[in-house]
Amino acid sequence: xxxxxxxxxxxxxxxxxxxxxxxxxxxxxxxxxxxxxxxxxxxxxxxxxxxxxxxxxxxxxxxxxxxxxxxxxxxxxxxxxxxxxxxxxxxxxxxxxxxxxxxxxxxxxxxxx
Amino acid sequence: xxxxxxxxxxxxxxxxxxxxxxxxxxxxxxxxxxxxxxxxxxxxxxxxxxxxxxxxxxxxxxxxxxxxxxxxxxxxxxxxxxxxxxxxxxxxxxxxxxxxxxxxxxxxxxxxx
Numbered sequence: 001x002x003x004x005x006x007x008x009x010x011x012x013x014x015x016x017x018x019x020x021x022x023x024x025x026x027x028x029x030x031x032x033x034x035x036x037x038x039x040x041x042x043x044x045x046x047x048x049x050x051x052x053x054x055x056x057x058x059x060x061x062x063x064x065x066x067x068x069x070x071x072x073x074x075x076x077x078x079x080x081x082x083x084x085x086x087x088x089x090x091x092x093x094x095x096x097x098x099x100x101x102x103x104x105x106x107x108x109x110x111x112x113x
Numbered sequence: 114x115x116x117x118x119x120x121x122x123x124x125x126x127x128x129x130x131x132x133x134x135x136x137x138x139x140x141x142x143x144x145x146x147x148x149x150x151x152x153x154x155x156x157x158x159x160x161x162x163x164x165x166x167x168x169x170x171x172x173x174x175x176x177x178x179x180x181x182x183x184x185x186x187x188x189x190x191x192x193x194x195x196x197x198x199x200x201x202x203x204x205x206x207x208x209x210x211x212x213x214x215x216x217x218x219x220x221x222x223x224x225x226x
Binding site: 009090102 | 117144146148153154155156157158161171203205214215217218219220
C-alpha cells in the first residue's frame with residue numbers, strides 16, 4: 001500500500017530563509033505525489049503534483065519539489081519564506097478509494113519575523 | 114464559482130444524537146470523497162463515490178453512512194454520535210480518476226460531548 005511520511009510535525013524558519021519540508025514515500029508502483037497547503041480554517045489547496053514527467057516540479061506561490069527515486073523522497077522547498085506561507089502542509093500519494101489520496105500527518109510551518 | 118460547499122461549519126452533538134453533514138459541488142465532478150482530520154493525524158478517508166448511485170468505504174467508515182443520489186450532492190450521515198467522532202470533516206471532489214487534483218470544501222468542525 002502506498003504511504004507517505006512527513007518528517008517534523010513543526011518547522012520554524014525566519015522570514016526570508018529557505019523553507020524545506022520533508023516527505024518520504026513508500027509505493028510499490030511509480031507514485032503520483034502531491035503537496036497540499038491548508039491555511040487556518042480553510043480546506044486544502046493543491047500546491048503541486050508529480051506525475052512521472054519532470055522530476056523537479058514547480059507549484060504555486062514559489063514552491064517547488066524534487067522527486068528523488070533513489071531516496072524515495074519528495075521534499076518541498078521555497079527559497080525565501082514569507083509570513084503568508086505560515087500554514088499546514090500535507091504530502092500525499094495517490095492510492096486509496098477511487099484512487100483517492102493517502103495523506104501524511106502534516107507539517108506546521110511557522111514563519112518568524 | 115462556489116466549488117465545494119459544506120454545511121454546517123460548526124456543530125455540537127450530544128452522545129447518541131444523529132446528524133447529516135451536507136456537501137454539494139457545482140463542477141460536475143464524478144468523484145467525491147469524505148475525509149476526517151484529527152490533530153497530528155493527517156486526513157483519513159471515510160467514504161468515497163465514483164458517481165451517482167455508487168459509493169464505497171474508505172479507511173475509517175465505521176459509524177458513518179453516505180448516499181449519492183445526484184452528481185452534485187454527497188451527504189455524510191452520523192448515526193449514534195460518539196466522542197471518537199469529534200473531528201473536522203472535509204468533503205472533496207475531483208474531475209478525473211487518479212485524484213489528479215482534489216477540490217476541498219472549507220470543512221465542518223464537529224464536537225460530540
